[in-house]
Amino acid sequence: MDLTEQERRLLALHYVYPVPWNRLKRLFETDPTLEKLHAYRSGQLADLLDMPFQKAERLKDKLRQHKTIPFDKLYERENITPIPFTHPSYPDSLQNLIDPPAVLYTKGDWTILRKSPKIAIIGSRKATNYSLEALSTIVPPLVEHEMVIVSGLAKGADAMAHEAALAYGGHTIAVLGHGLFHLYPKENEHLAKRMEKEQLLITEYPPYVRPAKWTFPMRNRIISGLSDAIIVTESTEKSGTMSTVIHALDHGKDIFAVPGPITSALSLGPNRLLHEGAQPLxxxxxxxxxLVSDR
Known part of the structure; x- marks a missing residue:
């Protein structure tokens, strides 16, 4: 992928300061090409990035240490394609977020990002065979109409969604909550390896970033932001699944919920959504x- 000098500078900045685009906006408004990035004094960086002076000093030192590293070449060597916010291939749907990723790091066929519509399928990490059976009737028509399945590569419902897309010959995107040098959970290593060859893995975090509790809620907004509609299979009432749904509702996305048996705790999430107006699926x-009628 061809990158401008500005985008190469952004890669260097994002490597040492991996924050969403809104946190960098004032810097770019002041210096659109980032040509002055290494010339700023610590106090100027503190002001432009709204951070304490001591933190700006550490950031300036890191920028100096990494000044000559050709990050685009290093990523290419690892089969990672970075897509900066300013690049034409960056998804339009993510630019509408309040806090869009400054860079998307991709592994696999990044052109899948251009395909639409995209449907998120999400649910519990403890999803049962009921989710698997439901997906056997839900996913084939989506694949038949060339819809891309988006999920988070977690255990349970996420993995089931990716595997169903693969089984029926469709396209699927996994949004990760960590950098591409790591994998979580280990149980999905085989699935991840297959997807990075045939499908697409994406993340907003530079490759070295390890999974952490705070990174997964952040990735949920990307799952929602990429998708035209959200499908919830099995879920508890309070979960990461519900945070993704709330984000999707805030952005006017269609929500579909698979009705579940009232005897199951994993039906509380989708059944509550149905009570609140989600479409039964x-x-x-x-x-x-x-989606056809909406277009």
Missing amino acids: WNGFQVVGS
């Missing part, structure tokens, strides 16, 4: 019909 053609 038992067949993928319902999603197809809804």
Whole structure:
């Protein structure tokens, strides 16, 4: 992927300061090409990035240490394609977020990002065979109509969604909550390896960033932001799944929920959504019909 000098400078900045685009906006408004990045005094960086002086001093030191590193070449060697916020291939849907990723790091076929519509399928890490059975009726029509399945590569419902897309010959994107040099959970290593060859892994974190509790809630906004609609299979009422749904509702996305047996704790999430107005889902053609009518 061809990058401008400005975008190469952004890669260097983001490597040492991996924050969303809104945190860098004032810097870019002052210095759109980032040509002055290494000339700023610590006090100027503190003001432009709204950070304490001591933190700005440490950032300036890190920038100096990494000044000559060709990050684009290093990523290419690792089969990682970075897509900066300013690049034409950056997804339009993510630019609408309040805090869009400053850089998307991708591994696999990054052109899948250009395909639409995209449907997020999410649910519990403890999803049961009920989710698997539901996906066998939901995913085939989506794949037939060339819809891309988006999920988070977590255990349970996420992995089921990716595997269903693969099984039925579709495209799928996994949004990770860590850098591409790491993998979480280990149980999905085989799936991740297959997806980085045939499909697409993406993350907003530089490759060295390890999984942490705070990184996964952040990645949920990307799952929602990429997707035209959200499907919830099994979920508890309070979970990462629900945080993704709330984000999607705030951005006017369609929410579909698979009705579940009232005897199951994993039905509380989708059944609550149905009570609050989500569309009940038992067949993928319902999603197809809804999105076609909206266009």
